[in-house]
Amino acid sequence: MTSENSKIQSIIQNSPTIDKVGTEERVARFQTRSIKGDSKLMGLKMALSMIDLTTLEGKDTQGKVKQLCYKAEHLHDAIPGLPTVAAVCVYPSMVSIAKKALNHTQIKVASVATAFPGGQSPLAVKIADTKFAVDQGADEVDMVISRGKFMEGNYAYVFDEIAAIKEACGNVRLKVILETGELATLDDVRLASDLAIHAGADFIKTSTGKIQPAATMPVTLTMLMAIKDHYDKTGVMVGMKPAGGISTSKLALHYLVMVNEVLGEKWLSNEWFRFGASSLANDVLMQIAKTVNGSYQSADYFSID
Amino acid sequence: MTKKNKETIAMKWSYSPALESKDHINLREKYDLFINGKWMKPSSGKYFKTFNPADESFLAEVAHADAKDVDKAVQAARDAYNNVWSKISPSERAKYIYRIARLMQERAREFAVIETLDAGKTIRESRDVDVPLACNHFFYYAGWADKLDYAFPNRKVSSLGVAGQIIPWNFPLLMAAWKIAPALAAGNTVVLKPAETTPLTALKLAEIIEESGLPAGVVNIVTGFGDTGAAIVNHPDTDKIAFTGSTNVGKMIQKSLAGTNKKITLELGGKSANIIFEDAPIDQAVEGIINGIFFNQGHVCCAGSRLFVQESIADVVIRKLKDRMRSLFVGNPLDKNTDIGAINSKEQLATILKYINIGKEEGAEIFQLACDIPDKGYYCPPTLFTNVAQSSVIAQEEIFGPVLTIQTFRTVDEVIQKANNSPFGLAAGVWTDKGSRIFNLTTKLKAGVIWANTYNKFDPSSPFGGYKESGFGREGGLHGLSAYVKLS
Numbered sequence: 001m002t003s004e005n006s007k008i009q010s011i012i013q014n015s016p017t018i019d020k021v022g023t024e025e026r027v028a029r030f031q032t033r034s035i036k037g038d039s040k041l042m043g044l045k046m047a048l049s050m051i052d053l054t055t056l057e058g059k060d061t062q063g064k065v066k067q068l069c070y071k072a073e074h075l076h077d078a079i080p081g082l083p084t085v086a087a088v089c090v091y092p093s094m095v096s097i098a099k100k101a102l103n104h105t106q107i108k109v110a111s112v113a114t115a116f117p118g119g120q121s122p123l124a125v126k127i128a129d130t131k132f133a134v135d136q137g138a139d140e141v142d143m144v145i146s147r148g149k150f151m152e153g154n155y156a157y158v159f160d161e162i163a164a165i166k167e168a169c170g171n172v173r174l175k176v177i178l179e180t181g182e183l184a185t186l187d188d189v190r191l192a193s194d195l196a197i198h199a200g201a202d203f204i205k206t207s208t209g210k211i212q213p214a215a216t217m218p219v220t221l222t223m224l225m226a227i228k229d230h231y232d233k234t235g236v237m238v239g240m241k242p243a244g245g246i247s248t249s250k251l252a253l254h255y256l257v258m259v260n261e262v263l264g265e266k267w268l269s270n271e272w273f274r275f276g277a278s279s280l281a282n283d284v285l286m287q288i289a290k291t292v293n294g295s296y297q298s299a300d301y302f303s304i305d
Numbered sequence: 306m307t308k309k310n311k312e313t314i315a316m317k318w319s320y321s322p323a324l325e326s327k328d329h330i331n332l333r334e335k336y337d338l339f340i341n342g343k344w345m346k347p348s349s350g351k352y353f354k355t356f357n358p359a360d361e362s363f364l365a366e367v368a369h370a371d372a373k374d375v376d377k378a379v380q381a382a383r384d385a386y387n388n389v390w391s392k393i394s395p396s397e398r399a400k401y402i403y404r405i406a407r408l409m410q411e412r413a414r415e416f417a418v419i420e421t422l423d424a425g426k427t428i429r430e431s432r433d434v435d436v437p438l439a440c441n442h443f444f445y446y447a448g449w450a451d452k453l454d455y456a457f458p459n460r461k462v463s464s465l466g467v468a469g470q471i472i473p474w475n476f477p478l479l480m481a482a483w484k485i486a487p488a489l490a491a492g493n494t495v496v497l498k499p500a501e502t503t504p505l506t507a508l509k510l511a512e513i514i515e516e517s518g519l520p521a522g523v524v525n526i527v528t529g530f531g532d533t534g535a536a537i538v539n540h541p542d543t544d545k546i547a548f549t550g551s552t553n554v555g556k557m558i559q560k561s562l563a564g565t566n567k568k569i570t571l572e573l574g575g576k577s578a579n580i581i582f583e584d585a586p587i588d589q590a591v592e593g594i595i596n597g598i599f600f601n602q603g604h605v606c607c608a609g610s611r612l613f614v615q616e617s618i619a620d621v622v623i624r625k626l627k628d629r630m631r632s633l634f635v636g637n638p639l640d641k642n643t644d645i646g647a648i649n650s651k652e653q654l655a656t657i658l659k660y661i662n663i664g665k666e667e668g669a670e671i672f673q674l675a676c677d678i679p680d681k682g683y684y685c686p687p688t689l690f691t692n693v694a695q696s697s698v699i700a701q702e703e704i705f706g707p708v709l710t711i712q713t714f715r716t717v718d719e720v721i722q723k724a725n726n727s728p729f730g731l732a733a734g735v736w737t738d739k740g741s742r743i744f745n746l747t748t749k750l751k752a753g754v755i756w757a758n759t760y761n762k763f764d765p766s767s768p769f770g771g772y773k774e775s776g777f778g779r780e781g782g783l784h785g786l787s788a789y790v791k792l793s
Contacts, residue, residue, distance in 0.1 A: 016586060016587050016588070017584070017585075017586045017738050018586055018588070018589070019586035019589040019758055021589075021758070021759065022586060022588075022589025022590075022592055022593065022758065022759065023588075023589060025589075025592065025596075025759075026589070026592050032429055032433065032641070033320065033641075033642055034320070034323035034641035034642055035320060035321075035323075036320075036321050036322075036323045037321035037322075038321050039318065039319065039320045039321040040321070042318060043318065046318070225588050232624075256318070260318050261632040262632075265317050265318060268318055
């Protein structure tokens with residue numbers, strides 16, 4: 001299966017240039033929004049419900065994953081009425097464990113695949129990796145693009161690979177990780193976003209969390225604009241997942257402001273927006289507890305996983 | 306375990322009010338004139354009221370200076386010049402200017418809130434733009450005070466004497482800083498008149514000047530109307546007049562100064578072109594258009610009020626522009642989330658509405674942001690006109706409000722011609738990915754300031770000023786300093 005060259009050419013041609021200074025200025029404006037009172041509490045709860053609680057370590061074990069799944073469901077039982085996180089994100093080998101632990105909930109199980117995080121494996125291996133995750137019961141697959149091929153200018157390869165993984169996913173939703181920390185320029189972030197969207201991504205995602213910088217607001221804004229342009233042109237919604245480096249409530253609220261003002265309220269649900277994070281949940285919980293109880297509590301009152 | 310339902314939240318997320326507190330500000334009920342380091346009652350005994358344009362509430366009473374008061378102020382400035390300011394060492398002068406800058410910085414929040422109350426501009430802008438830039442101007446020129454010989458190598462530098470300065474209502478504190486800082490650094494003394502609708506931050510600045518221990522009479526602040534300004538311009542003992550304001554008043558000033566020996570700088574109106582080429586970074590250009598015209602409700606002399614879009618991308622730019630406008634908040638300027646605040650005065654609102662009507666009558670297509678506007682106060686929703694011609698009145702005259710006209714163009718030469726085809730020549734913006742095109746345009750556009758892939762950027766070290774009916778002379782940077790010195 002190879003894409004028509006003309007299609008790739010048209011994606012490249014229609015991918016606009018991005019000015020970094022202007023992008024950073026717009027981001028600075030989102031950051032001056034003052035989110036207080038009811039809107040803050042609503043934003044915090046929204047952020048919680050959008051988290052993909054993640055563990056992606058070489059030393060992940062069944063025990064670790066089971067505990068994480070319990071946390072996903074019981075974020076902080078001391079405060080009633082809290083949402084659960086959106087999903088738990090694990091390696092393919094842990095999908096069945098997570099699935100079993102979360103079977104009785106609506107929390108999704110997301111699995112990274114395609115030789116995460118480097119992606120330096122043959123397509124056949126990546127497809128097998130994806131199919132394994134899907135067979136194990138993953139609700140969502142987070143793939144990485146081939147950054148090396150992208151740097152070589154082989155955009156057709158990148159496009160075809162995403163399309164092939166999408167096919168291997170079947171009905172499972174596909175998140176495409178661009179690993180923006182390696183792409184370096186916003187022009188490349190935009191082009192990679194456009195390639196991923198046209199190749200069938202259900203979500204585009206910034207980072208693996210293994211490369212610094214991970215998600216940043218300028219990068220996320222660039223990707224949101226790609227989603228917006230696609231939606232304006234086709235009416236098709238694509239989701240967004242910034243991942244890595246978002247560990248405070250304040251920053252999470254800034255991201256939500258950005259989504260709200262760029263894409264609008266339609267995207268303000270975990271159907272279309274996610275945070276890939278491991279430590280964000282507790283910071284949000286501490287803020288919610290403060291709003292509810294009127295005072296900050298020590299971190300020891302919040303379970304680490 | 307029970308089956309738990311995920312809380313699905315997909316509803317409108319509106320921001321709760323986030324009002325900046327007014328509790329910390331200190332305003333008197335009545336302000337006298339600041340002459341010779343003292344607060345003096347106006348000789349006529351007359352005061353006028355200044356209001357908050359956001360809700361029409363009363364803020365303070367302010368003295369109305371007449372020719373007698375202006376004479377006292379000029380006399381005080383002359384005495385201070387002769388006896389103190391021209392005698393002390395330049396590094397001493399610098400010390401005072403630095404001190405004013407620091408005191409302003411310490412009270413930045415108070416300045417920002419008062420500026421917002423008096424002028425109607427958003428707290429976001431007065432906090433993030435006006436006040437910090439004003440402080441930076443003092444810091445910048447303080448640095449030059451004892452280095453004038455290096456500013457103008459191989460020239461003998463001397464001060465002028467007494468500078469009469471008249472400033473507008475759009476950036477009240479910032480314009481005071483643009484005027485006072487270089488004048489003092491170069492060794493001159495000052496009589497400054499703020500605009501009648503926005504006198505309060507200049508009067509707060511007078512309090513800071515008092516606190517700084519600046520020798521009496523070096524800075525005098527007289528409040529009033531056009532007659533007060535005329536008295537300053539026509540006073541025989543001023544050596545320099547610096548005016549920022551409308552082109553009409555600027556012409557009057559130049560007429561009355563003809564034949565005198567006074568040095569003059571005028572910073573007047575504008576109808577600046579913001580030019581978007583098809584290879585531009587579109588989303589950032591849209592942001593630049595928004596910032597270019599809606600910054601400070603369009604009360605900006607260098608506002609990018611004439612938008613030129615290359616015809617091949619006009620549809621997408623206009624669509625994106627309208628879309629971006631829908632995420633602007635219009636309302637109470639004291640709310641930290643407000644993007645567009647109040648129009649400065651009832652009169653200015655009437656002027657803007659007049660032009661909007663002219664635009665409609667000329668057959669241009671109007672798009673206005675549908676938004677709730679507070680019941681009281683003066684507000685105008687962000688407005689754009691498409692289907693505008695070069696010969697339309699709304700594309701020729703300065704509106705000084707949140708009103709953008711949009712024209713299309715085909716070639717580089719065409720847009721240069723159209724951009725220059727205006728009595729004004731203050732600023733321009735050029736948006737393109739091509740560096741060579743930027744340089745081509747900057748040499749051919751007749752505008753004092755040209756921004757490339759950005760708009761409305763100000764810095765104390767960068768000169769600002771116009772061509773043609775936009776005035777002459779430069780403020781900011783070394784150029785701004787040269788307007789306050791004699792070189793021999």
